[in-house]
Amino acid sequence: MLSGIIFLIAFSFTVIYVRKKTRQTLPLPPGPRKYPIIGNLLKIPSDNHWIVYDRLAKECNSDIIHLSVFGNSVVVLNSFTAATEVLDRQSSISSSRPLGTMIGEIMGWKYIFSLQPYGQRWRDSRRMFWQEFHPEHGRAHHRPIQLRCSRDLIRRLYESPIDFQTHVRHAIGAGIISVLYGLDIQEEDPNISMVDDALKHINVGLIGTCMVDLFPFLRHVPRWVPGAGFRTIGENAARDLNLLIDVPYLQTRKLLAEGRGESSFIYRTLSRGPIPNGGMEERILKEAATTTYIGANETSKLPMTLLFAMMAQNPDVQAKAQQELDQYLDHRRLPEFGDEIHLPYTYAVLLELLRLEPTAPLGLPRSLVSDGEYKSYHLPSGSIVFYNIWAILHDETTFPEPEKFNPSRFLKDGVIDTQLKDRVMTTFGFGRRVCPGRYFALDNLWLNLASILSVYTMSKAVDESGQQIEIDLEYTADLNRHVLPFKCSIEPRSAKAEEVIRECCRV
Ligand code: HEM
Numbered sequence: 001m002l003s004g005i006i007f008l009i010a011f012s013f014t015v016i017y018v019r020k021k022t023r024q025t026l027p028l029p030p031g032p033r034k035y036p037i038i039g040n041l042l043k044i045p046s047d048n049h050w051i052v053y054d055r056l057a058k059e060c061n062s063d064i065i066h067l068s069v070f071g072n073s074v075v076v077l078n079s080f081t082a083a084t085e086v087l088d089r090q091s092s093i094s095s096s097r098p099l100g101t102m103i104g105e106i107m108g109w110k111y112i113f114s115l116q117p118y119g120q121r122w123r124d125s126r127r128m129f130w131q132e133f134h135p136e137h138g139r140a141h142h143r144p145i146q147l148r149c150s151r152d153l154i155r156r157l158y159e160s161p162i163d164f165q166t167h168v169r170h171a172i173g174a175g176i177i178s179v180l181y182g183l184d185i186q187e188e189d190p191n192i193s194m195v196d197d198a199l200k201h202i203n204v205g206l207i208g209t210c211m212v213d214l215f216p217f218l219r220h221v222p223r224w225v226p227g228a229g230f231r232t233i234g235e236n237a238a239r240d241l242n243l244l245i246d247v248p249y250l251q252t253r254k255l256l257a258e259g260r261g262e263s264s265f266i267y268r269t270l271s272r273g274p275i276p277n278g279g280m281e282e283r284i285l286k287e288a289a290t291t292t293y294i295g296a297n298e299t300s301k302l303p304m305t306l307l308f309a310m311m312a313q314n315p316d317v318q319a320k321a322q323q324e325l326d327q328y329l330d331h332r333r334l335p336e337f338g339d340e341i342h343l344p345y346t347y348a349v350l351l352e353l354l355r356l357e358p359t360a361p362l363g364l365p366r367s368l369v370s371d372g373e374y375k376s377y378h379l380p381s382g383s384i385v386f387y388n389i390w391a392i393l394h395d396e397t398t399f400p401e402p403e404k405f406n407p408s409r410f411l412k413d414g415v416i417d418t419q420l421k422d423r424v425m426t427t428f429g430f431g432r433r434v435c436p437g438r439y440f441a442l443d444n445l446w447l448n449l450a451s452i453l454s455v456y457t458m459s460k461a462v463d464e465s466g467q468q469i470e471i472d473l474e475y476t477a478d479l480n481r482h483v484l485p486f487k488c489s490i491e492p493r494s495a496k497a498e499e500v501i502r503e504c505c506r507v
Pocket residue numbers: 113114115126129133291292293295296297299300303359360363364365427428429430431432433434435436437438440441
């Protein structure tokens with residue numbers, strides 16, 4: 001018996017040793033030529049990274065590439081196969097996140113669980129999140145709020161169509177704040193601008209943009225030393241983030257003390273068990289709520305705004321979706337949850353919006369906690385891993401003419417092609433860190449998109465001389481992309497549509 005155990009242990013060590021040896025002798029994935037010390041620094045683009053990485057991968061004739069910057073290893077997964085092999089199949093080593101000294105320690109974002117390395121704190125936060133946002137629980141509690149906010153959006157678009165981008169921002173912010181904190185959001189509500197204030201700093205802290213990430217000891221340099229301006233920037237960022245963590249939470253506690261706010265995530269979590277004031281669990285609850293607020297607020301604005309531009313630019317697509325909506329709804333009401341199964345083309349419009357311009361084209365970066373392997377390439381422990389969602393969703397073999405806005409690509413025999421739909425779901429990431437808010441996001445996007453299309457027609461705006469104003473979309477260069485302001489005309493489709501809108505304004 002004992003000799004059997006000893007044999008097994010010896011055998012396992014031999015296997016581990018041989019595998020380790022083999023891995024070390026495996027080559028790194030291909031990539032552009034590396035220069036001494038700086039590595040590929042000059043190849044790291046300042047904008048549209050996903051397009052540059054896709055091009056580099058094609059030049060290397062490989063779906064995985066390797067770069068290095070000042071000795072830091074960077075791996076880019078440029079295909080669906082590469083992403084699933086590394087992030088799904090090797091999830092035990094690829095589910096962590098890199099967190100630089102600037103953003104994590106100085107700016108305080110280590111409390112935001114979407115950025116936390118894999119570990120107990122992340123697990124506790126994600127569990128708390130999931131109790132609220134798993135589909136059955138979420139749908140029962142969130143759909144009524146989503147419906148109310150969507151109807152409010154329809155009303156706002158009627159009253160001042162020119163401000164459609166502000167209305168989209170308000171609808172998304174108001175919905176998630178109501179779900180999380182049970183707060184009613186007013187015009188110009190500070191709870192909505194607070195998230196913008198916290199986020200405006202984030203680009204400064206992104207990995208690779210600060211010397212303190214390369215030389216963490218610099219965080220102790222006194223503020224007055226020339227070049228230590230990053231400390232003041234970081235402390236301002238931490239202050240804004242702390243306000244976002246504390247202020248709406250304290251407002252909810254006040255509401256609860258007055259016997260209100262009971263429809264919120266905060267209330268439901270507090271009532272699940274004793275969470276003492278000022279303890280670690282309360283801290284995790286506040287941080288989970290802030291992470292969710294940021295996650296929801298920052299991601300859905302792009303596909304919602306893109307809807308207006310794509311409909312104005314593709315009147316044939318708009319007409320086809322509206323024909324489907326009219327046949328099913330008979331001009332009598334606005335769409336509701338559950339209608340999507342009867343409206344495949346309209347649903348395909350949503351999928352195509354998510355595909356064409358993914359909100360997070362390179363996802364949220366991962367880091368490898370030990371050595372990995374893909375296609376006989378060695379993936380070194382400690383590498384930062386990007387997965388190129390944009391490249392996956394613009395892969396010509398799956399999506400012919402990928403630059404074309406063509407929802408029909410998702411229909412097979414009149415119903416949604418589930419394989420293609422699943423592929424678009426990679427916009428929410430992979431493996432253990434896949435976006436846990438995806439059900440909430442899809443519900444929200446679907447209801448808003450179908451409701452807007454059922455009663456409004458979008459077209460290009462015209463200037464004073466009667467000339468159409470072309471829509472030339474420009475995006476922010478943030479981690480999550482936003483569409484910069486553009487002009488678009490939004491009008492009720494018909495007298496009947498106007499009646500439905502007015503009815504919705506009366507509710
Ligand atoms: C169109 C909408 C959305 C898109 C495209 C999107 C996309 C993503 C992506 C790509 C990630 C990283 C996943 C990975 O590393 O594999 C992520 C993470 C996350 N998302 Fe979303 N998301 C959306 C909406 C939402 C919403 C509505 C919420 C909240 C209700 C949310 C909450 C989160 C959270 C908490 C994480 C961090 C997960 C973790 O690190 O464990 N997202 N999302």
